[in-house]
Amino acid sequence: xxxxxxxxxxxxxxxxxxxxxxxxxxxxxxxxxxxxxxxxxxxxxxxxxxxxxxxxxxxxxxxxxxxxxxxxxxxxxxxxxxxxxxxxxxxxxxxxxxxxxxxxxxxxxxxxxxxxxxxxxxxxxxxxxxxxxxxxxxxxxxxxxxxxxxxxxxxxxxxxxxxxxxxxxxxxxxxxxxxxxxxxxxxxxxxxxxxxxxxxxxxxxxxxxxxxxxxxxxxxxxxxxxxxxxxxxxxxxxxxxxxx
Numbered sequence: 001x002x003x004x005x006x007x008x009x010x011x012x013x014x015x016x017x018x019x020x021x022x023x024x025x026x027x028x029x030x031x032x033x034x035x036x037x038x039x040x041x042x043x044x045x046x047x048x049x050x051x052x053x054x055x056x057x058x059x060x061x062x063x064x065x066x067x068x069x070x071x072x073x074x075x076x077x078x079x080x081x082x083x084x085x086x087x088x089x090x091x092x093x094x095x096x097x098x099x100x101x102x103x104x105x106x107x108x109x110x111x112x113x114x115x116x117x118x119x120x121x122x123x124x125x126x127x128x129x130x131x132x133x134x135x136x137x138x139x140x141x142x143x144x145x146x147x148x149x150x151x152x153x154x155x156x157x158x159x160x161x162x163x164x165x166x167x168x169x170x171x172x173x174x175x176x177x178x179x180x181x182x183x184x185x186x187x188x189x190x191x192x193x194x195x196x197x198x199x200x201x202x203x204x205x206x207x208x209x210x211x212x213x214x215x216x217x218x219x220x221x222x223x224x225x226x227x228x229x230x231x232x233x234x235x236x237x238x239x240x241x242x243x244x
Contacts (some may be wrong), residue, residue, distance in 0.1 A: 039095060040089050040090070040095060040099045041089060043096055043099040043103070044089040045103065046100075046103070048104070050103075051104045052107045052111060075110075077110075077114060078113060080115075081106055081116070085103070085106040085124075088102050088124055088128045089102055089103075091128055094131050094134075096239070097130075097236055097240060098130060098135070099127075100242065101126075101127040102127045102128070104235055104238065104239070119231065122201060122229075122232075125200050126228075127232065127235075130193055130197075133193075134191075134193035135193075135236040135240065137193045138191075138193050138233055139236055139237050142225070197229060203223055203224060203225045203229050204224045205223060206222040208222060
C-alpha cells in the first residue's frame with residue numbers, strides 16, 4: 001500500500017513539474033518573446049510605411065499598413081523582400097534602430113520592385129547584427145572622424161586611427177630589407193561594434209608602410225569604411241533622430 005502511495009505521489013509531482021514548466025514556457029512566449037517580437041515588428045512596419053510615404057508614392061499617400069501590403073501582394077519580388085525583411089527583424093539584436101533600418105531600406109527595394117544589391121545585403125546584415133548600443137557607438141565614432149575622410153566618393157572613407165613607431169633590425173649586407181615587427185591595434189578595444197562590422201565585411205584594416213623598407217619610419221594603421229557601412233550609419237542616424 002505504501003509503495004502505491006509513494007508511486008502516486010512521485011507521478012503527481014512529475015505532472016505538477018511538467019505543468020509548471022508548460023506554464024512558464026507559455027508565459028515566456030506570450031510576455032517576453034511575444035512582447036519584444038511585436039515591438040520590433042511595429043518599429044519595422046512604422047519605418048517601412050513612413051519611408052514609402054516620404055517617397056511620395058501616390059498609391060500610399062493615405063494608405064495604412066494593410067492597404068500597402070495588399071497593393072504589394074501582386075509582386076513576387078516585393079513579397080519576397082518583405083518576408084526576408086521580417087525574418088531579419090525577428091532575429092535583430094536591436095530593439096529599435098535595427099528594425100527601423102531594415103524598414104527604411106526595404107521600402108526603397110519594394111518601391112523599385114527589385115532585389116537587394118550586394119551592398120544592401122551587407123546593410124541588412126549589419127542592421128540584424130548590431131544592437132542599439134553598437135549603432136550609437138558607430139554614429140558617434142564616425143561623427144568624430146569626418147575630418148579624416150579621403151576619396152569618399154570612390155572608395156568609401158579611409159580613417160587613420162593612429163600611427164605607431166616600429167622597431168627595425170640593423171640591415172645586414174646580405175639583406176635588402178630590415179625585419180619589421182608590428183601588431184595591428186585591437187578593434188575591440190576601440191569599440192566592439194567595429195569588430196562586428198569587420199566580421200561582416202563592412203569595414204577592413206590596412207597597413208601603410210614606407211615604400212623604402214630600408215628606412216626607419218612609421219607604420220600607419222587605417223580602418224577602411226565601405227560605402228555600405230557609410231549608408232548603414234546614415235540610416236542609423238535617421239533612426240536615432242526619429243526615436244528621440
